[in-house]
Amino acid sequence: MADLLPLTPHVAALSIMNATRSNIYVVRDDEGGVTLVDPGPVGTGPFILALDRRGEVRLRRVVLTHAHPAHAGALARVVRGTGVPAFVAAEDAPYLDGRADPLLPRGRRGQLIAALGKVIELCPPVYKLEALAPGQTVGALTPIAVPGHTPGHMCLLHREDKVLLSGDAVLHDGEKLHLSPDEMSEDPARARAALGALRGLDIDHLLPGHGPPLIGGAGPKLERFLAEVA
DSSP states (O other): OEEEEEOSSSEEEEEEOOTTOOOOEEEEOTTSOEEEEOOOSTTSHHHHHHHHHHTSSOEEEEEOSOOOHHHHTTHHHHHHHHOOOEEEOTTTGGGTSSSSOOOOOSHHHHHHHHHHTTTSOSSOOOOSOEEOOTTOOBTTBEEEEOTTSSTTOEEEEETTTTEEEEETTSEEOSSOEEOOOGGGSSOHHHHHHHGGGGTTOOOSEEEESSSOOEESSHHHHHHHHHHHHO
16 A cells, blocks of 8 residues: 655655665656655565556656665565656666675674575666766755765755755654664764765755655755754
């Protein structure tokens, strides 16, 4: 079961139950096409394809903030089922196109996920990925490089709606913003330092990869957070 939950005029959350509690977003352009952001873990693909077949979303592309299986596991199924292009930073592409093993968190959580990977394919390979480059708009989204959580992590800015899709670079727990735990990031120090790229953005809303969206007042809250951590 999948539901579209409107958040701003062009952006909605795609509500699909998934084991990693990953957020999935759709961004509509003015012609009615849709950019799917972070399709989620293996298992969400059939629900997304059903929406596309019914015409509730008309996928034009998939954009990834980063290559962790919690956000990219369903990518192969969605791309095969629709034929749309998929965009990811070049630094993260090897973990999705079969050149490298899936990128997993460090520590015990990563060990548990790796054990699961012996039973199911966490991130089936996707070929012919398109490069997602900082500042080069894809659809209505402008990528901002915030590496560290993964080598090529990107945040995505929707200027018209004043939305920042922050992936796992900045999370929200319903009350405050926070960083991903260090063990979840490839390079925690780099992830923290890279947040400076988010200073001064004209945003009202922050949509994280995990946790509830922050609708309204996100700009000042993000600036205060960055002053504390970056």
